[in-house]
Amino acid sequence: EDQVTQSPEALRLQEGESSSLNCSYTVSGLRGLFWYRQDPGKGPEFLFTLYSAGEEKEKERLKATLTKKESFLHITAPKPEDSATYLCAGPVNYGGSQGNLIFGKGTKLSVKP
C-alpha cells in the first residue's frame, strides 16, 4: 500500500535552533516528492518538488533533500514565523502515469522566541 510517513509528529524549537523533519515513503514508482507548508485553517502552500535521489532545493531557511527512501526538510536558524505544519506528499502511481498526491500527516513545528 502506498504510504507517506512523517516524523516527528510535533517539534518545538527555540529560535535559532536548527533541526530536521523526516518523510519516508513507500509509494511504488515514486515520481517526485513534494513538501508543503500549512498554517492553521489555511490551504497548503507549495514549497519544493524533488525528483531524484541526491537532489537538494533551498528556500530561505529551508532545505529539502531526497534519498531513495526518504526526504528531509532541514530548518536552519528557524524564526517564530516558520511555525506551521509541514506536509510531505508523493504522487500515487496509476498505471504508469502519476495521479493525485498522497499526504503524510505532517510535522507541527513550533518555534519559540
Added chain:
Amino acid sequence: DSGVTQTPKHLITATGQRVTLRCSPRSGDLSVYWYQQSLDQGLQFLIQYYNGEERAKGNILERFSAQQFPDLHSELNLSSLELGDSALYFCASSVGGAVTEAFFGQGTRLTVV
C-alpha cells in the same frame, strides 16, 4: 495567493442537507483535485478531474459527487450531510493530468450541526 479560488469560505448547515462547494483553478490549469481534511485525519484525496473528465477517485463517499465544467471550474456536491462530514474541504489545481506541483485554495470550512 495560489491563484486557486474556493467559495464559500465557511458553511454551516444541518444534518440531512445538501451543499455545493465551488472551485476556480489557476489560469491555465486543467486538473482539479478535491481533498478533505478533518481534525484527526490528514489530507484525504476525494476525486480528480482533468479537462472536464473524471481522472481518479479516492475515498469519496457515494453521498458526494463532483463535476468540472467547460470553463474548468469545479463543484463538489455533498448530500445527506452527517455530523462527521464537518471538515475543511480543499481544492487544488495543476497544469496537467499527471501531478507536478499542485496549488491549493484556502478551503471551505464545513460545519454540520
